[in-house]
Amino acid sequence: MPTSSFRAGLVQMSCSLDPAENMRRSAARVRAAAGRGAQIVCTQELFRSQYFCREEDQRWFDLAEPIPGPSTEVMAGLARELGVVIVASLFERRAPGLYHNTAVVLDADGSVAGLYRKMHIPHDPLFYEKYYFTPGDTGFRNFDTAVGRIGVLVCWDQWYPEAARLSALQGAQILFYPTAIGWHPAEKAQYGWAQHDAWRTMQRAHAIANGVYVAAVNRVGFEGPPERGLEFWGASFVADPFGQVLAEAAHDREEILVVECDPARIEEVRRNWPFLRDRRIDAYAPLSSRFLD
Numbered sequence: 001m002p003t004s005s006f007r008a009g010l011v012q013m014s015c016s017l018d019p020a021e022n023m024r025r026s027a028a029r030v031r032a033a034a035g036r037g038a039q040i041v042c043t044q045e046l047f048r049s050q051y052f053c054r055e056e057d058q059r060w061f062d063l064a065e066p067i068p069g070p071s072t073e074v075m076a077g078l079a080r081e082l083g084v085v086i087v088a089s090l091f092e093r094r095a096p097g098l099y100h101n102t103a104v105v106l107d108a109d110g111s112v113a114g115l116y117r118k119m120h121i122p123h124d125p126l127f128y129e130k131y132y133f134t135p136g137d138t139g140f141r142n143f144d145t146a147v148g149r150i151g152v153l154v155c156w157d158q159w160y161p162e163a164a165r166l167s168a169l170q171g172a173q174i175l176f177y178p179t180a181i182g183w184h185p186a187e188k189a190q191y192g193w194a195q196h197d198a199w200r201t202m203q204r205a206h207a208i209a210n211g212v213y214v215a216a217v218n219r220v221g222f223e224g225p226p227e228r229g230l231e232f233w234g235a236s237f238v239a240d241p242f243g244q245v246l247a248e249a250a251h252d253r254e255e256i257l258v259v260e261c262d263p264a265r266i267e268e269v270r271r272n273w274p275f276l277r278d279r280r281i282d283a284y285a286p287l288s289s290r291f292l293d
Contacts, residue, residue, distance in 0.1 A: 003148075003263050003264075004263075005260055005261060005262040005263070005264075006039045006040060006147040006148055006260075006261055007037050007038050007039050007040075007258055007259065007260050007261070008038065008039075008040050008041075008042070008174060008176075008213070008215055008238060008257075008258070008259050008261055009030075009033030009034070009036070009038025009039075009040065009041035009042070009084075009256060009257065009258050009259075010033075010041075010042055010215055010217045010236045010237075010238065010249070010256065010257040010258075010259075011026060011029040011030060011033060011041060011042070011043050011044065011047075011217065011256055012044060012217060012218060012219065012220055012234055012236040012249045012254055012255045012256070012257070013025060013026065013029060013044065013047070013219065013220065013254045014219065014220050014221030014232075014254060015047065015048075015049060015050045015051075015219060015221070015223070016050070017049075017050055019048045019049050019063065022047060022048050022049060023048055023071065023074060026043055026047050026048075027074060027075075027078055029254075029256055030043075030075075030078055030082070030084070030086060031078065031082065032256055033084075033256050033258055034082040034083075034084045036256070036258045037258055038084060038258045039084055039085065039108075039146075039147045040084060040085040040086075040087070040145065040147050040148075040150070041084055041085070041086050041087070042086075042087040042176045042178060042215060042217045043086075043087065043088050043089050043178060043217065044089065044178055044179060044180060044217045044218055044219040044236075045089045045101070045154060045155050045178040045179050045180040045217075045218075045219070046089055046090070046091055046101070046178075046180060047088070047089055047178075047219075048063070048071060048090065048091070049063050049091070050223045050224075051180045051219070051223055051230065051232070052132075053126075053127055053128050053129045053131070053132060054126045054127075054128070054223070054224050054228065054229070054230060055128065055228075056128050056131040060132065061093075061099065061132070063091050064091045064092060064093035064099050065090065065091065065092070065093055066092070066093050066094075067090060067092050067102060067104055067112075067115060068112065069093075071088065071090055072088070072090070072104055072106065072112065075088045075104075075106050076106050076110040076111070076112070077110060079106040079107065079108055079109070079110045080108075080109055080110030083108050083146075084108055085105065085106065085107055085108050085113075085145045085146055085147055085150075086105075086106045087103055087104075087105055087106075087150075087152055087176050087178065088103065088104050088106065089101070089102070089103045089154065089178035090102050090103070090104060091132075092115075092117070094134075098134055099132055099133055099134060100117040100118065100133055100134055100136060101117070101118035101121070101129065101132075101133045101136075101154055101155075102115050102116065102117050102118070102136075103115065103116045103118075103152045103154055103176075103178055105143045105145065105150070105152060107145050107146055108145070108146035108147070109146070113143045113144070113145055114141060114143045115138065116136065116138050116140075116141050116152045116153070116154070117134075117135075117136030117137060117138045118133060118135075118136050118153075118154040118155070118156070118157060119135060119136040119138075119139075119140070119153075119157060119163065120135075120156045120157050120159070120160055120163070121133050121134075121135050121156065122155075122156045125184070126184060126224075126228070126229075126230055129156070139166075140153070140163055140166040140167045140170075141167075141170075142167065142170040142171060142172050148173045148174070148263065149170075149171050149172055149173055150172055150173065150174050150175070150176060151164075151167030151168065151170070151172035151174070151175040151176070151212075152167075152175070152176050152177075152178075153167060153175060153176070153177050154177065154178050154179075155177065155178065155179045155180055155181060157177065158177050158179065158199065158202060158203055158206075158216065159202055161205070161206065161209065162287065164206035164209070164210055164214075165209070165210060168206075168210035168211070168212050169276075172212055173212060173213060173261070173263050173266060174212060174213035174214070174215060174261055175206065175207075175210075175212055175213070175214050175215070176215050176217065177203065177214070177215065177216045177217065178217050179216055179217055179218040179219070179236075180218065180219050180232065181199060181218055181232065181233065182219075182230040182231050182232035182233050183195065183196075183230065183231045183233055184230065185226070185227075185229065185230075185231060188231065192233075196233055196235065196251075199216075200235070200237070200245075203216050203237075203239065204239050204243040204245070205243065207239040207240065207241055207242070207243045208241075208242060208243040208273075209275060210241075210275070210276075211241040211242075211266055211269045211270040211273065211275065211276070212241055212266060213238060213239065213240060213241060213261045213265075213266075214238070214239045215236075215237075215238045215239075215259075216236055216237055216238075217236045218232060218233065218234055218235060218236045218249075219232045219234070220232050220233070220234035220249075220250075220251070220252065220253060220254060233251050234249050234250055234251045234252065234253070234255070235248060235249055235250070235251050236248070236249040236255070236257060237249065237257075238257065238259040238261070240261075240265055240269075241265055241266050241268075241269040241270070242265075242269050242273075246259050247259045
């Protein structure tokens, strides 16, 4: 597995109602990130479309596609042409009536290194994901790529320390989180900044607790009607293994981040903060219970 530094690219963009347009714009931004030296590029969650889970409507199932399929074909060709690894978040049609929120990892030669199906599925106002997505059955996985070993989780997985821990324990140097998270307009004034701060803090905590890089890739822009839409808060960022934010995008515009990640930093931090050494694995069996009454 490569141990040299690598450059991670994060594509934060707004989305239209036209999947073909979103694909073209995403591909152009992957190309731009590679042009700035990125060796592994991650899209935001469900980058081919607007965030359709704001409502429950059967017509949105038409957006789903098989893997491999049209989108992986485009992204695999781009990975092969540019010599970069791509993490692409897609609406997967696995079988009739069986759909997943899936991240596919395409290696630098265009081959499929593997896929991760989102494990934690939310169901809240304007985030009606249980209507569309079957919970993942891949478990928490790592993928060996041309630039290093990576873990991939998706959005709502961000709030679960167990997911980050199980990914990190398999040797991941960086955890990628394709994301679609934003503010309800009616709540933003009162709760908005606290919500964003909690999201940012949680992922910095994953970086610190596990001694790994963490990259969160969010979308930006307002989607939906004014009274029932979402304002996606952007703010994609990369944190180092001590939780320091190395780069962060704006809340209100499209951006491409390219950040150098040095695996030697993982070794340095873990020697001084040896959380993995001091874990009491003999005492954690109750974690497999839903609740301890």
